[in-house]
Amino acid sequence: MNVIVCVKQIPDPALPGALDSSSNTLKRDGKLILDESDSYGVEMALQLVTAAGGGEVSLVSMAPNGEVSGLRTALAMGAAKAILVSDPALKGSDALTTAKVLAAAVQRLGGADLIIGATESSDGYTGTVPEQIAEILGLPSVTFAKKVTIDGSTMHIERQTEQGYDEVTSPLPALISVTAGVVEPRYPSFKGIMAAKSKPLETVTAADLGITPVGWDGAGQTIVNVSQAEARKAGEVIEDDGETFTKVVSYLENLKLI
Amino acid sequence: MDSYVAPLDDIISALRTVGLDEILTLPAFEGIDRATVADVLGGFAKLAGEVIAPSDRIGDAVGAMLDTTTGDVTVAPEIATAYARYSEGGWTALSASAEFGGGGFPGLVAAANREMFGSANLALSLNPVLTQSAIELLERWADERQRSVFLARLIDGTWTGTMNLTEPDAGSDLGAVRTTATPIGGDPANATRYAITGTKIFITWGEHSMTENIIHLVLARLPGAPEGTRGISLFIVPKFNLDDAGALLERNGVHCLALEHKLGIHASPTCVLQFTDAIGELVGSVNGGMEAMFSMMNPARLAIGLQGVSVGERALQQSSAFAHERRQGRSKDTTSGASLIAEHPDVKRMLLDMAVTVDASRLLVYLAVAAADVANNHPDAEERARSQRRMELLTPLAKAWPTDEGVRVASLGVQIHGGMGFIEETGIAQRYRDARITPIYEGTNGIQAIDLVGRKIARDNGLAVNELLDEISVTIERADGIAELSNAAKSLSEAVHQCRAAVTWIVEQFANSADAVLAGATVFLDLVATTVAGSLLIKQAADHVEDGSPDATMRVARAEFFAFDRLTRLPSLQSITLGNELLTAGLR
Numbered sequence: 147m148n149v150i151v152c153v154k155q156i157p158d159p160a161l162p163g164a165l166d167s168s169s170n171t172l173k174r175d176g177k178l179i180l181d182e183s184d185s186y187g188v189e190m191a192l193q194l195v196t197a198a199g200g201g202e203v204s205l206v207s208m209a210p211n212g213e214v215s216g217l218r219t220a221l222a223m224g225a226a227k228a229i230l231v232s233d234p235a236l237k238g239s240d241a242l243t244t245a246k247v248l249a250a251a252v253q254r255l256g257g258a259d260l261i262i263g264a265t266e267s268s269d270g271y272t273g274t275v276p277e278q279i280a281e282i283l284g285l286p287s288v289t290f291a292k293k294v295t296i297d298g299s300t301m302h303i304e305r306q307t308e309q310g311y312d313e314v315t316s317p318l319p320a321l322i323s324v325t326a327g328v329v330e331p332r333y334p335s336f337k338g339i340m341a342a343k344s345k346p347l348e349t350v351t352a353a354d355l356g357i358t359p360v361g362w363d364g365a366g367q368t369i370v371n372v373s374q375a376e377a378r379k380a381g382e383v384i385e386d387d388g389e390t391f392t393k394v395v396s397y398l399e400n401l402k403l404i
Numbered sequence: 405m406d407s408y409v410a411p412l413d414d415i416i417s418a419l420r421t422v423g424l425d426e427i428l429t430l431p432a433f434e435g436i437d438r439a440t441v442a443d444v445l446g447g448f449a450k451l452a453g454e455v456i457a458p459s460d461r462i463g464d465a466v467g468a469m470l471d472t473t474t475g476d477v478t479v480a481p482e483i484a485t486a487y488a489r490y491s492e493g494g495w496t497a498l499s500a501s502a503e504f505g506g507g508g509f510p511g512l513v514a515a516a517n518r519e520m521f522g523s524a525n526l527a528l529s530l531n532p533v534l535t536q537s538a539i540e541l542l543e544r545w546a547d548e549r550q551r552s553v554f555l556a557r558l559i560d561g562t563w564t565g566t567m568n569l570t571e572p573d574a575g576s577d578l579g580a581v582r583t584t585a586t587p588i589g590g591d592p593a594n595a596t597r598y599a600i601t602g603t604k605i606f607i608t609w610g611e612h613s614m615t616e617n618i619i620h621l622v623l624a625r626l627p628g629a630p631e632g633t634r635g636i637s638l639f640i641v642p643k644f645n646l647d648d649a650g651a652l653l654e655r656n657g658v659h660c661l662a663l664e665h666k667l668g669i670h671a672s673p674t675c676v677l678q679f680t681d682a683i684g685e686l687v688g689s690v691n692g693g694m695e696a697m698f699s700m701m702n703p704a705r706l707a708i709g710l711q712g713v714s715v716g717e718r719a720l721q722q723s724s725a726f727a728h729e730r731r732q733g734r735s736k737d738t739t740s741g742a743s744l745i746a747e748h749p750d751v752k753r754m755l756l757d758m759a760v761t762v763d764a765s766r767l768l769v770y771l772a773v774a775a776a777d778v779a780n781n782h783p784d785a786e787e788r789a790r791s792q793r794r795m796e797l798l799t800p801l802a803k804a805w806p807t808d809e810g811v812r813v814a815s816l817g818v819q820i821h822g823g824m825g826f827i828e829e830t831g832i833a834q835r836y837r838d839a840r841i842t843p844i845y846e847g848t849n850g851i852q853a854i855d856l857v858g859r860k861i862a863r864d865n866g867l868a869v870n871e872l873l874d875e876i877s878v879t880i881e882r883a884d885g886i887a888e889l890s891n892a893a894k895s896l897s898e899a900v901h902q903c904r905a906a907v908t909w910i911v912e913q914f915a916n917s918a919d920a921v922l923a924g925a926t927v928f929l930d931l932v933a934t935t936v937a938g939s940l941l942i943k944q945a946a947d948h949v950e951d952g953s954p955d956a957t958m959r960v961a962r963a964e965f966f967a968f969d970r971l972t973r974l975p976s977l978q979s980i981t982l983g984n985e986l987l988t989a990g991l992r
Contacts, residue, residue: 160409215443215446218443219447222443222447333447333450333451333454333455333489333493334447334450334493335447335492335493335494335495336444336447336448336493336494336495336497336498336507337494337497338447339443339444339447340440340444340507342443343440343443
């Protein structure tokens, strides 16, 4: 079984981010790391391939600069190879352009039995790219997968909902988006890190994949304004007079939590 | 507040200052480049911060527990999980020889990982430190069969190793070891197995159930062996016996009788081990035990020196986080409400003192480890010999100074926490408790000072130390040419002058007045170590200035702080030469 995981390299969320005032987009010119949301998809892919008893996990990614350290992290976890679509022209690409580029990268790898993405990235949060890729590739798509089992050419998914989960069955090939925390991503081992050095990592441009226009030219959206998030309001302080619990109960009742 | 994030920028900068790039050009490290090193350090940093560090607090609270009926020792499950992740990751292999599945990396890179491990969990980090010592010892002294049976599984972390030297009456003086080894069956001259009987104390991680087997390396006496250290041999004694193919058999006759109750490093079981006709095999030659152990001494001492860095770094991170959260009083820059204590100049000074001292300690230990890498791997014999001298000179400095300073840094951390620091809840007290063993074990810092003045200064008439001081003069000239560092260079120049005067006095006096030299040995060690550490901080700052690095201003400020705060108040020659008589006279 072959699985392709769409992964994103993002600025380290532990460091203070900055906006580029000329474009109103996040500055992504420094060191990029593997989006933690994607580490769950990589781990799930590795587990599914192991359970299937054969096959490999490949990665596709897109970044305006040629950064590969995030891809190396995923290769160190156990993925076999990667394609990075890297091109200064990609700067400003919207979600749909990103989906077109990644779909073309998936096709360059010859497709797969399963394509995995995160539900959303930790720096952009559009949450639409995986489904757009599925549409472009004409594949069934299941979102918010929290548990996946493969039975021959059929996939059984537990799909997270607000109330609980749906049990969904889909034929393969297909695309799923996985939620964070579904599996425990493995830590790259010393041997994995060393092996990642020699794994194939191909860097191509959007034009190599035949996708034009990209970046601002291809975007169907512009960011017209960015404003400061509203400061969080101070909490309500209640002095305990011995009956405070009733206030806590009614507060929770108002929120329909109990 | 109790979290740990590996200071990768500081570590990589220090590696560069002590010569990582030059080491990577050695043929032994072909194929390993800077980027690979950064990936390896980054990978381990993640494990250290996310898996190992969270086990530290609970490990300290739970400690190690002995089941007196079975002799089994358990620690907090979080500790065992952290070890399992470490071992699964294959990290023990990093610097071990490729022949037995090791990664063949420079010891310097392994030292950086070891520093992170120590910061994340000092008590657990001792386990791999001991295993690494066992690996290095077996790589050098074991025969081919022993290497094939034991090395691969120590290197892949399936088994751990221990060092069994100390006995109730044999501590710093190992000549008093009484544990016996009796040849089993046949002709004693051709025995392959020995029955080991005796009691060993202070055996770090001597018993645990985190791995399927434990390999004890034990000093014992053969029948008729000469008295003293010349009659001691070294034996491998596994917790579980092995068949010829290395498969586990029955439990061997070695059991944990008791655990010590300690001031710190609670998660590390410090065992009293009873050997009762335990089956062992000889490593190296008959009566060659001390020589084999001595070969381990320098790396082991450097590993402990590194613990001073580790504990200091963790204390710094905790104190900095606390100071940026705790509000008390009002600083000049605050107009309303209480200020963060980090804004008060005196607290800032303590934080900077901690940060600079950790940097300086890191540079000093890394420099010694770098010298060992060159001594072990340089193709040129003369360069190997020079680096060996350098490593041997630096070892007592790099063991003693960073550990003494580590205690001071941890103490500053407690101070920054104020009254909260004296309470276990904040967690900073653990740093202070954990740090306190480091100046003691693996040769007390007093022993290091004696080693320095006797074996490392007097014996070669100051050759190695003068070579080092000559190199520092190069740094002084370089810093003198950089406007921001020229004042620091002056302080360093004066410090080197003081070192030379003290070295001359020691070389002159040692043969006839050894006691007078020993009376000032600890003070002399402080003088030289502070000078070397200061020179490295200045060199590091110069590297950053010349590169136009964004950290240049910070590095210059740190170098200046150390130069003005420490190099200008070094111990005087008078305090080094005060003599033994004065000490005697001053005591009741």
